[in-house]
Amino acid sequence: MTTTAPDPTAPDPTAPDPTAPAPTAPAPAARRSSGALIEAENACLAHNYHPLPVVVAHAEGAWVRDVEGRRYLDMLAGYSALNFGHRHPALIEAARSQLDHVTLTSRAFHNDRLAGFAEGLAQLTGLDMTLPMNTGAEAVESAVKIARKWAYEVKGVAEDRATVIVASGNFHGRTTTIVSFSDDPTARTGFGPFTPGFRTVPYDDLAALEAAVDETTAAVLLEPIQGEAGVRIPSDGYLAGVRELASRRGILFIADEIQSGLGRTGATLAVEHEGVRPDLLLLGKALGGGIVPVSAVVGRRDVMGVLRPGEHGSTFGGNPLAAAVGTAVVDLLNTGEFQQRARELGSVLTERLSQLVGRGVLAFRARGLWAGVDVDPAIGTGREISERLLAEGILVKDTHGSTIRLAPPLTLTREELESALDSLQKVLYRL
Incomplete structure (x- = not known):
């Protein structure tokens, strides 16, 4: 087969026409005002928030x-969530550096950042094992599942009978199970039927808590300081009393420190003000440094050990980017500054x-x-x-x-x- 070489003097059909007018660059879109952006949000976003008028x-x-x-x-x-301020240099650098390597593997594989994050968080909190998740509500849901599994396998509660005691005025998130034990009508109304298995007692009332415990009780789930209720601080000795009662009655103490933890109260954890350690600790918000959503359940080895492969998981939980940022958060807190x-x-x-x-x-x-x-x-x-x-x-x-x-x-x-x-x-x- 014979081919003909192209004529070097022929015009290139793909070259721009030199006689055509130069293309005009598109004008940059005018930046919309605060009012226009708020109006656009109201038109296209679900109205589940009522923000202040600032963009x-x-x-x-x-x-x-x-x-x-x-x-x-x-x-x-x-x-x-921004305990370390907006765009803290150490946290931004941790995220930027990780972006050059790997951001997500899922838990189908190991990644080189997860072990360091899990070890560091366990050491920071004085506990044994870490279950990484994404949002605070996921951490709460995970802890409820762990507590129930522990009740059946370790405590011997009859199947599907386990109960968890919670406190009035609580805020642990807005998933269907969590609003099932909320007493805030705004969070609950219109979202039933609700998940059973929870008992509510007055916050900061040890006698009521003691009276609510029976053979079905798996755990007591409390905020050491109730944030959404208006930063409600319990009486001195309450958390220590919860710890003693839980140990004596053979139930788990789950401390939700998603808002109160990681430096906010002047200690790494709010429970440290009374020198107590929960069986399961829930962290979130500041754990992601305001960059990525990161949460975790950190707990005793014998309690966390009830989970087996396939029983609980998260595609994004423990991803390398989250682990890199979470590790940088732990490093900041380790200084005590x-x-x-x-x-x-x-x-x-x-x-x-x-x-x-x-x-x-x-x-x-x-x-x-x-x-x-x-x-x-x-x-x-x-x-x-x-x-x-x-x-x-x-x-x-x-x-x-x-x-x-x-x-x-x-x-x-x-x-x-x-x-x-x-x-x-x-x-x-x-x-």
């Missing part, structure tokens, strides 16, 4: 900036809030850099106070009624904290 476009440390360039001091920190900052700045927070009691504030509860502030309802609702603070460049969020929650990044300075509290004082006095 964040950039964040660094304790500060965020909206699409118009206005700056705000973040005193909520993603409900404690953030726990100390929470203690020191927490003293400033408590002192300043004390000065506002009777001057717009009815009461407050604080531990470390975490406070629930009950504003006089005659002044306004928590939502109204939050909106007025937004106008002052301070981001907070209400919980219920006239209560607002303060949970700033543990990286903020004393000057920034004082400035936020000055703004709160100004709003209250003005009202």
Whole structure:
């Protein structure tokens, strides 16, 4: 077969026409205003949140900036998911470095980051084994499954009879099983039928807890400090009493530290304030450094050991990217710097809030850099106070009624904290 060489003088049909006008680059899309973006969200997103009217476009440390360039001091920190501030350099570097290697393998295979994360988290918490998951609600669901399995295989509870005791005012998430033992009508109404197997007792009431335990009881599941209830702190000795009761009655103590853990209260864990160790510990939020969702159940070997291959899992749980970021979080906490900052700045927070009691504030509860502030309802609702603070460049969020929650990044300075509290004082006095 004979081929003809191309004529080098012939025009290249794929070359651009030199006589054609140069193409015009598309004009960059105009950045939409906050109002336009909020309107677009309302049109295309499910209305399961009622955000404050601010559209964040950039964040660094304790500060965020909206699409118009206005700056705000973040005193909520993603409900404690941002304990180390926005875009902490060590956490960003851990994520960026891992992105160059591998981000997901699933648990069908091993990965080179998971063992270090699991070991580090167990050592940090003083427990034995780690079950990595993604969200806080997944950690709670996982713990309920482990407790039930333990009750059947170790304690000898009759099949499908295991019960878990929970506390009134709890917030552990919003899955169907979890809202089954919530007493918040907003979380429950319209979502039944509910999962059985839970008993609710008053929070901070050891006698009621003792009376609720019987031969079917697998565990007691508690928040050492109830965050969504307004940073509700139990009486001194309550957690130690729960630990003693659980050990004596042969049930598990499950501590949900998804909000209270990882430095927020001035200790690595809130249970450390009473020197107790749960059988199962639930972590999330700050464990992902505000970069990726990471949660975990950390617990005793003999309890965690009831799980066998195929009985529980998660495609993304323990993925290399999450493990890399989680390991960096553990490294930050191992220095003790953030726990100390929470203690020191927490003293400033408590002192300043004390000065506002009777001057717009009815009461407050604080531990470390975490406070629930009950504003006089005659002044306004928590939502109204939050909106007025937004106008002052301070981001907070209400919980219920006239209560607002303060949970700033543990990286903020004393000057920034004082400035936020000055703004709160100004709003209250003005009202």
